[in-house]
Amino acid sequence: MPASTGKFLFHRPELARRIVDRLTGDSPFGAEPTLCLTAPRRTGKSTFLRHDLTPELDNRHIGVVYVDLWSDRNADPGHLVAEAIRQALRRADGLPVRVARSAGLSKVGVGATAIDIDRIGQPQGATLTDALGALMDRTGKRVALVVDEAQHAIVTDAGLNAMFALKAARDTLNTRDDGADGPNLVLVLTGSHRDKLGRLVLGRDQPFYGASVQDFPLLGRDYTDAYTAWLNGRLAADNRFDPAAVYAAFDAVGRRPEILAQILKDIALDEGAGELRTALSAGAQTLRGRLWQDYESAWSSLTRLQQAVIERLVAEEAKFTPFSAASLAAYSAAVGDAVEVPSVQAAIEALRRDNLVWRSARGQYALEDQGMAEWLKARRPPEGPEPAQTVREPGSAAPTARGTPA
Numbered sequence: 336m337p338a339s340t341g342k343f344l345f346h347r348p349e350l351a352r353r354i355v356d357r358l359t360g361d362s363p364f365g366a367e368p369t370l371c372l373t374a375p376r377r378t379g380k381s382t383f384l385r386h387d388l389t390p391e392l393d394n395r396h397i398g399v400v401y402v403d404l405w406s407d408r409n410a411d412p413g414h415l416v417a418e419a420i421r422q423a424l425r426r427a428d429g430l431p432v433r434v435a436r437s438a439g440l441s442k443v444g445v446g447a448t449a450i451d452i453d454r455i456g457q458p459q460g461a462t463l464t465d466a467l468g469a470l471m472d473r474t475g476k477r478v479a480l481v482v483d484e485a486q487h488a489i490v491t492d493a494g495l496n497a498m499f500a501l502k503a504a505r506d507t508l509n510t511r512d513d514g515a516d517g518p519n520l521v522l523v524l525t526g527s528h529r530d531k532l533g534r535l536v537l538g539r540d541q542p543f544y545g546a547s548v549q550d551f552p553l554l555g556r557d558y559t560d561a562y563t564a565w566l567n568g569r570l571a572a573d574n575r576f577d578p579a580a581v582y583a584a585f586d587a588v589g590r591r592p593e594i595l596a597q598i599l600k601d602i603a604l605d606e607g608a609g610e611l612r613t614a615l616s617a618g619a620q621t622l623r624g625r626l627w628q629d630y631e632s633a634w635s636s637l638t639r640l641q642q643a644v645i646e647r648l649v650a651e652e653a654k655f656t657p658f659s660a661a662s663l664a665a666y667s668a669a670v671g672d673a674v675e676v677p678s679v680q681a682a683i684e685a686l687r688r689d690n691l692v693w694r695s696a697r698g699q700y701a702l703e704d705q706g707m708a709e710w711l712k713a714r715r716p717p718e719g720p721e722p723a724q725t726v727r728e729p730g731s732a733a734p735t736a737r738g739t740p741a
């Protein structure tokens with residue numbers, strides 16, 4: 336058996352080249368200095384950004400600043416962006432932070448401008464434009480700012496402001512005339528949630544109005560073929576997977592590498608790789624079942640009211656208004672009892688705490704994980720709820736029809 340036990344990593348250099356071509360304008364269609372790419376969770380976006388896109392940008396002498404807005408769910412997205420730029424500046428400075436600090440060097444001169452690194456992005460501090468400009472001056476490179484899970488920025492006002500600041504930086508820095516071909520600053524925004532990412536680009540009042548949200552290509556047959564060959568090289572000769580069956584399984588589980596790996600592992604250890612076909616013919620449903628166990632257990636831990644809120648959100652999508660009379664009536668019908676605004680507020684708070692429901696700074700709601708909506712729709716409808724006798728006590732105050740009560 337081969338000695339290598341490392342993790343399998345499939346590279347997509349061609350895709351990286353195409354994306355960088357588009358960003359820099361090395362394409363017949365001119366530069367698109369902002370790209371928004373979306374694909375469901377756990378399908379390989381971050382892996383691609385780190386292992387394929389970053390090296391390609393490097394090859395083209397473009398400095399990369401990477402920030403994952405999910406790296407710390409509690410941190411303000413605005414701070415995370417500023418911190419990533421700060422770290423890049425410190426690296427460019429070549430001085431360990433502690434030395435710089437003790438030498439009183441937190442303020443570093445860059446040409447005519449002085450940047451106080453510690454206060455980047457703060458009200459009286461350097462703007463992101465200044466900071467990114469300083470980074471370009473120091474490194475002598477164009478910069479790509481890669482914001483992973485960018486939709487998370489719109490959860491707070493500070494995050495949204497950071498996105499506006501990035502747009503301003505892009506517009507200002509890209510008009511600098513220093514003989515560079517193509518834009519000085521390019522932005523790559525990725526997200527696991529198409530609708531949410533879309534909110535950054537769709538409205539005139541949104542930071543990246545005009546940019547389009549594009550599907551990030553999912554891993555395909557070339558990935559499963561390479562993975563199958565890699566696995567088979569590590570399995571006994573009578574325990575081998577068939578590439579076509581592996582691809583079919585991968586597709587059935589939404590092209591998520593981890594779930595495929597888990598399925599193959601279970602089958603190889605239990606029944607033997609040859610049985611993958613049999614497992615497959617038992618139906619994609621069985622495979623999906625593994626994917627959906629997570630949703631099932633999350634769901635069964637919710638109160639009936641929390642479930643009713645999610646059902647309403649799934650049914651209404653962008654039109655969802657959590658406290659409207661119609662929504663309250665729907666919850667009441669599901670719960671079989673009158674439902675008032677405060678208990679809905681409490682339910683939504685709990686759902687947000689559990690990362691099931693997302694709310695933007697502007698009061699829009701969405702499911703954190705769109706897969707859950709798919710699961711809910713495909714799932715056998717629950718045993719019919721008893722029809723609610725009374726939706727509200729007669730004469731009780733009508734609930735407010737919009738927004739979160741103060």
Ligand SMILES: Nc1ncnc2c1ncn2[C@@H]1O[C@H](COP(=O)(O)OP(=O)(O)O)[C@@H](O)[C@H]1O
Nearest residue numbers: 343344345376377378379380381382383592593
């Ligand atoms: N190109 C790839 N080759 C091998 N494994 C991959 C690849 N892309 C993703 N994976 C695996 O799939 C899982 C999810 O990948 P990740 O990049 O975190 O997804 P996302 O950022 O879309 O949520 C990880 O366990 C990762 O190792």
Ligand SMILES: [Mg+2]
Nearest residue numbers: 380381382483
């Ligand atoms: Mg990711």
